[in-house]
Amino acid sequence: MLLTITHTGPNSQEIGFLLHKNPERPQQFELSFGRAYFFYPEVSSFRTTAALLLDIDPLDLARGKDGSGEGGLFDYVNDRPYATTSFMSTAIARVLSTALSGRCEKRPDLLQKALNLSATLYSLKDNGAQNLAHELFEPLGYTVTIERTLLDERFPEWGPSPYINLTLKGTLRLTELLNHLYVLIPVFDPKKHYYTAEDEIDKLLKHGSGWLEKHPAKEKITRRYLAARKSYVHAALKALLPPGEEESEQAEISAEKAAHNPLNSERLTTVKAAILNSGAQSVIDLGCGEGRLTALLLKEAQIKRVTAADVAVSALEKAAARLKTEQLPENIREKLTLIQASLTYRDERFKGYDCAAVIEVIEHIEPLRLPAFARILFEFAAPKTVIITTPNSEYNKNYAKLEDNSLRHPDHRFEWTRAEFAAWAGEVADKFGYSVKISGIGAADEAAGAPTQMGVFSKYD
């Protein structure tokens, strides 16, 4: 991990005073995660380059420090020892603390001078987001140069590297440059090496002082610097923003995340209405995920019993948290059961419900496993009503971000056109003695139909 800083201009070696490092005395510093070396590859009266090189112990990263008893955070094979990450910010604060804070007792005259500086960061991970460096540094007055290689020249088909060598050129004070780097390096790779803690906010505010408030990407910087930890983001934003602006900024953050939420809530409302309409008093929510539908159903007086089932234990934990199972009033809590269950295993516990809701679930099942799923649900559990929703693949053309033929979610095993869903639903209904009505959910496109399709299956008496 390497950072070089070059000063061009008369008496360029005077930068040594600002850095508090003698150009003729290469040094090393022990840091908690390894070692830092500071030395000068180039010194002349018109051009001086200083280098900060980090030598990180990959084993400590992988296993936790010997004797610390802590588990490691990373794999043995890891880019952390080599790529420029927030370790570099830490090293700047540690090795160049005086320069970073803008002190220089020997040559205070140099402090206020804007210098011709350039800095190069090697193997900085931008994951191919070519604009990021421009977006972050150009508003601060830098000329940005990016160098990117192939990921592996032997395999050109693997494409370009996710790393860049980034060179920044500008005329500014050294302390400004260092503070910019301190804050903006971690923004490139939010996978931080330490846990985001409260004092990170203070550090951000301190090192961003005087420039971050005015930076057009301040929100992105804040969010990514704090590794997307919501409450910290809000606290930090609050401190950064003039009073009054705070609310709209917060709204923006959530809106960005929840671009397709309207469809989600429309889907749940529609499904809930269909369940209530079927007269069901007991419902099993198969593939409940985080329990959004279950949460809605628990509020309905008509529904006396809800079982939320998912195969992923992690989903059930989230559902329990969302439903606040511990705090529910007893009469509501008694309605609810959470179970781990699989849609490809015959399960006695699926029996005895008026309605089974299978919302945005079947597309996560391997197509070859669907016949078993259909038997377990329609033949074995055989509730009076079954409600199934699944994406309508015809509608995907309206999602700008989806490439042709790609699916809405990486875990989807298929997405059906309206004809495909209708064919499957019809076949299943015939085979197991159900009637089925299919409709769309969400604003329909004239040609492609609605984004979600829903089948309501009713068992013949």
Added chain:
Amino acid sequence: MTKQIEIPEFSLVALVGSSSSGKSTFAQKYFKPTEVLSSDFFRGMICDDENDQSISAEAFDLLYYAAQKRLKQMKLTVIDATNIKKSARARVLALAHEQNVHAVAIVLNMPENILLERNKARAERRLPAQVIRQHARDTRYSLKNLRQEGFRFVYEINTPEELEDIEIIRQKLWTDKRSEHGPFDIIGDIHGCYEELKLLLAKLGYEEKAGLYYHPAGRRLAFLGDFCDRGAENIAALKLVMRQVKEAGALAVPGNHDAKLLRYLNGKNPSMQHGFDKTEAEFAAADPAFKKEAAEFIDSLISHYVLDDGKLVITHAGIKEEYIGRTSACIREFCLYGETSGEPDEYGLPQRIDWAADYRGRATIVYGHISARKVVAKNNTYCIDTGCAYGGKLSALRYPEREIVSVPALKQYAERIKPWADEDEAGLGDLLTLSDVNKKLHIETELMTGIDIHENNSAAALEIMSRFAADPHWLIYLPPTMSPCETSPLDDYLEHPLEAFEYYKSQGVQKVICEQKHMGSRAVIVLCDSPETAARRFGIKNGERGIIYTRTGRRFFSAENVEKEILGRLSSVLRKTGFYADFKTDWLCLDCELMPWSEKAKGLILSQYATTGNAAKNSLKAASLALKAAAGRPGSAPEVAALTSGQNVNLNELVTRYQEKAQAIEQYIKAYREYSWPVNSVNDFRLAPFHILATEGQVFGREKHSWHMENIRKYFTGIDNIFIATPYLEVDTADSESVQAGVSWWLKLTASGGEGMVVKPETYTAFLGQKLLQPAIKCRGREYLRIIYGPEYLTPEHLKRLKVRSLNHKRRLALKEFALGLEGLNRFVKNEPLYRVHECAFGVLALESEPVDPRL
């Protein structure tokens, strides 16, 4: 004279008698202490006072709870309480009914004066005399009603002398024929098809002598009931069965049609439906003496028999596991009629409940009652009614061979009300059942006893199995994890073959085989010679004939056509080499390595290996240049020195250090590149089989590895380029030259990044005494390990720390998974039910969710 009391060896015995009648002494004398549950004891247990009548209700709750647990275990249980009130006995009878066990009453009806005398002599728990008199009256009164109340056996003891001289005779249950081992020929529903029955007996090898049929090998016949109705010669069929049972040692259980016939013979008027009209017509003209004999015969039949040490059960309509070996009216009903939902189906027939789908017992159940075109085998049960009277077949199951022998009907004697069931319909037994896996599992295997799988691991496996695995019908085997060798004491190596050789030598294995570890991914292939075989043998009915899956049961290829082509090419190789014929099989299961690794691990290579290489190469290059420039630069500026805070460092040393780092990265990049090659067509894949795991009827778990290697060369490789052989070397661990040759071979294999080799004992499964040994130990190449432990792992400061690692957990898992893997194959080959085979693969997956250092 000794009084004999005969009770079923499994029964619920209630002692009935007054206080002071001597019940506890009697119980102590004639039963094991653990068999006797005394109300006094339970009172004492709760409140330290055996006489405290105020807690009787609680004490009886506890007593009956314990009694229930004992009866569930089929243990004779004696209830030592007065039981002189009808209400008290009702509880005994209710439990007997619930547990399907006979209730026995032994009444201690002692003369009143003796009771009073004994009571008087009691210091602690003397009761008022009128209470004793009341007890005595109640006892006498009870005696009249015990049978009527439901006690199957009632014994009365009237004097203290009698009480002194009693012999309790424990009778085997009528159903208990565990000591009879056959071999048996079990014959399904005959329904008056007498000619077909004779043909079947002949086909089974029976010879007729004076109207009786004997098998020269001493085999025994067993009939599953429904001898009459629908067919042409109902009495003849029944007569044959009766004579075989009475005179030639055959077994028979009654069917529902026989029960109906008995009602008729007892003077009732059953309906003429379902072919009874034919039987009735024959019986109307029959000799009354025969009628009487037939009625007695049917009446004497027992609902089911437990045979062959409990491994075989025969009954007419089926039986639930918890009913086996017990007797009650309820069980008899089940055995005669099966279980129905109570609602008629569209043909007006009772809707059957598929009890066999939930059967999880170890005993094989052979039954009839429900006719189908073929014998239906499901969860260790066989329904062998093949509808002879409907023009189907009359079938027998040969036990223990489990062979089906059938003769076709000579004609159709009756019309079906309901059409033949769809042949493909395997019922619910074809589906996996959650209650088999969502719990702590305890799996018995041939190689290791009792492998426990904890609930948390089961939960994880359930998720993986449900979300990612291929159809579990295919997953008859999941391969075990493999442990590396102990770390090497050599300076420059983390792993070295000497440790692997040493391990086996120390475990008494002299000969080992070293197989090159291909740089690919583990792949298991199951292949059938046709989709029909896949449907019949694996229950895969979508036209697939095979599968290639990963070690976690995922389909290897997402593109269907790739799998199809590889399987097709493998199949044509096997046909050319005559594999199917030579192995007398129509399917096989194969353990392979599939190359390139990049095919499965491309995501990992791109996101982790190549990126690390790229980042490192680039930054180390820049660092080296900067260091060299700094080290080679003349000049000085001592003035600044005073301000600095760090330690001085020697730049020349750093230049060397960074050159070494850059070199390590080059080596690392070279190593991971070895594992990647572009795949443009199926021709770019390589498949190296290394174990022929199983074919029909056989698991090759005890063969030598050299056998596997030779047969793979003979049948699999050298014909189609994509199937390649695995280079191997046999090493004698006691011969230093041979060991040296093994080391040299490994060095050669690994010099340029080769993954290394796997050292295995000579035979597939190896033991030291009773202890199962590691089936394989891997020794990974020095360069290859860079992509496991990091590019710079060989730096002495790192290597020293890496050498401290523990293999125990990994090795325990490897053994368990190995045992489970083979167990799954064994069970599949023995045609065991889906849930039994699935359990093993599920177990492997569950164990794989254990946290283990992934670098091992």
